[in-house]
Amino acid sequence: MTPADFPSDRRRFLVGAAAVVASLEVGCSEQKQVVTPAAQSRQNVPLRVLLVGETDDENAISRGWQAVSEQELQIDVLPLDRADSSGIGDALLARSKKADVAIYPLLLVGEAARNDAVVEMTADEVKRIELEVGPLFPTARNGGARYGGTTYALPLGCALPAVVAQTKVDPLESWEDYDQLVETEWARSAAEPTAAGWAGMMFLWRCSGIKNWLFERKSLKPLVNTEPYVTSLELMLRTNERYAKKDQTPDQIWALVGEGELAGGIGFPARRSLAKSNAQVFSLPGVIELSRIVLDPFSPVVSLSASCRQTTASKRFIQWLCGGEGSRLVRGQVAGMTDLRGVASYSGASSPYDEWLAEQLQAPLTAPCPQLNGAPDYLVALDENVRRALNGEVTAQKAMDEVAEQWADLTSAMGRGKQMRAWRMAQGLRA
Template identity: 35%
Template sequence: MRCPDRSGERSHRSTSPAALPRREWLAGAVSVISLAGCRSQEDADTSAARRRRTDVPLRVVWVGGDEDAEILKRAWSSISEQPLDVRVVAPPRPIADSSSDQSAENVELNVNSDLFAKASAADVLIYPVAMMSQLVSQKSVMPLLSQSANADTPSVIGEEGENVFASEDRTTIPVALRIATTYSSERLATPMGGYLPAVLLGEESSDVSISDWDSYEEFVKSSDGKCCEPTAPTWAGAMYLWRLASSLTATWLFERESLRPLFTEPEYVAVLEQMRRAVQASVDAESGRTPGEIYTAVANGKLRGGIGFPQRNRASATEDADTGETGGPITLASLPTGSSSRRAEQTQLGLRLDPSRGMVDPFMLVGSMASSCRQTAAADTFINWLAGGEGSEPLYRGISEFVDTKTAPSESSNDPLENYRSWLNKQLSDASFVPTLQLIGATEYYAALDEAVRECVHGDKPAKDACQEITDRWARLHRKFDLPSQQRNWRRAQGIS
């Protein structure tokens, strides 16, 4: 006997609660309400617990030394319960705080960085600014959180949910450092400082006027060579770039469309030739020094002048304390501009003098959020803290690459670093800055430049031959890293999409 077809009845029951037995409907409704209530309470408890959790380590890739990484962890632990998982990567340039001789001839630039491999499993990256372009090309960094987006996000949550300290206002960053950390009109990093070279005049030379590179060269000769510029390994290339930036107003380093290196142009050769003459006339003709070593020598009266800036170095600080040498006053001035003949010609014709452009150190440390970041609010807070947040003072006292550009320096202090910071803040407020080597493989470009410059200023290689070598080696690196990609990266570094 065939059963009657009740499919229509089942369909009707499944779509209309009115057709359900009253007892069954009430039981189901109570069950749903109870379940929803449990879930709402459970979600609220879970959300609150997540906000209060500080046991998930923040993964930080640190391009620097182990000793500096320990300073970083101790300082952070004093203001936050969140642990740090710091992965240390050897820096391209030797660390000034190490006890090794920074001027040793066997010092080389480290071009084989593990940064790019470790960036894929990190929350925060602390690295030299010249490596930004390659990180961008590998999609390893993301833009920093905007101030408006971060305004409602707790910076660090305490036991009762309060903010331990507030996110810093990035508009306080000096304009030159904002330019250096902006890529294709996006803020991708926060600077941890920004040393610039200064003309240093000792107590005996405080009344000397140096307005252009010709007068600087004359001062080197008149001081019996007791005036030096940084040409130690890994520093000579930067010094040449600083000279170029302050001397030239033409296109910077490359032909804009083809990216052809411009070092064989007469003005580039002339700048290197003048640098060679000045170095050869100095007491550093055979080998060079770092900016910090030059500063210390000027302060102690061993040099009458030079180009450099104060660098913290535990080894040299201990040595000075042992010898009782505390150093004398130093007059700081901006780098000279172009030649005196050029300035005289412009003055005679009633033209405005060429502005002096600057460039940040290619290995200035900056902080970025990694694309693999799993704690964006915590990472943003950590980066803000690094850049001068509450409790970060030990970083600026103990890590040589860090320099405070946020807080006002003490005008009454006799501390050389405070006097330098006062000068530095004014320099960094100038927008006339050129981009550093923002290219894929930037450290390899810089290594080729540094080697050729040192062979010229401390060896027998003519400036013209050294410039040709730089051009040839950079052209080969263009091909190695794909010329169209490099053209795109260089344009974006200058804010051209």
């Protein structure tokens, strides 16, 4: 058992959790009766969990929960394809009506909150959970747990890309330095995430230091076709021409470097259980000078569904998944979940990537993903056009002009005023 699990014996865990959740006033049910652990264990009604993610992850969550609770989980898996995520928001809203708890991507928090599909958490409730399982790292707290100044979800993972290599890499001050590293020291034996569903996100990670982020503040006019974004994509295209491997995902690159098939690249493990590797881990170019971190919009979060029928059990499950007994092992087996609390970096079970990530997540400032109405459509438009440029079909300028036009059309279709309010809330401001 690791320090990140905040271990206790089973009775202490159940009693403590029940006492905490029973005292909370916010929930999806008006029932205020205290449910004792003994009474709860006799319940035969399964806890309904909606998991927007991978089918293979269902068993890991069920096994972990069964180790600390006698209540059965009924997990409804909504498959997520980040390469074609259009429509996933509507599917979440529909399926959450039959769930007590929802585990879903960060980019859908705004849409779920605006449609009253999930329940707001009070500051007192968040504090009580932190007393039990530890405080969130600053990046996770500010970028993954806040929407419009309110907490609607708790983050379960914040994986970030790293420069991974066979040998030591000196700090890279710019992406031009990285381009030269690929060409000279690595002799082109490298790759970065450009597979479908990842190319657009990799572009945003490269752009994280740009001051004016994605949209004009007052008009929501897209800025992605302006000079700094176009220049960033042009350099990405140039470096991509050098790579020995193309169309890779972050975890594929992580494995290729760890197995010695590539000298280096940019990547991270899809699951923390796969994080141990022979690869060395370093920060992206210019990270010392960056004022903020861009979180993957598909990072998993957990919320209390507005349709839940078991308030006490649901809150206990959420608290457990965030850091209860045995939950670290579960998070290590589920795609996208990482350590976000406590002292996991000092555990002997932690990998160099775990330790590096814990350091990165101390940064207090984040740049929001497009948490707008229809957010997946914005990301699909970006990803498809970045990949067109990578494949040589269009220039960087033309690709970004297409993205800007498609984003503007999406904003008009959804309603500019509605989207401007959503963008303000994505930045932590109240509408």
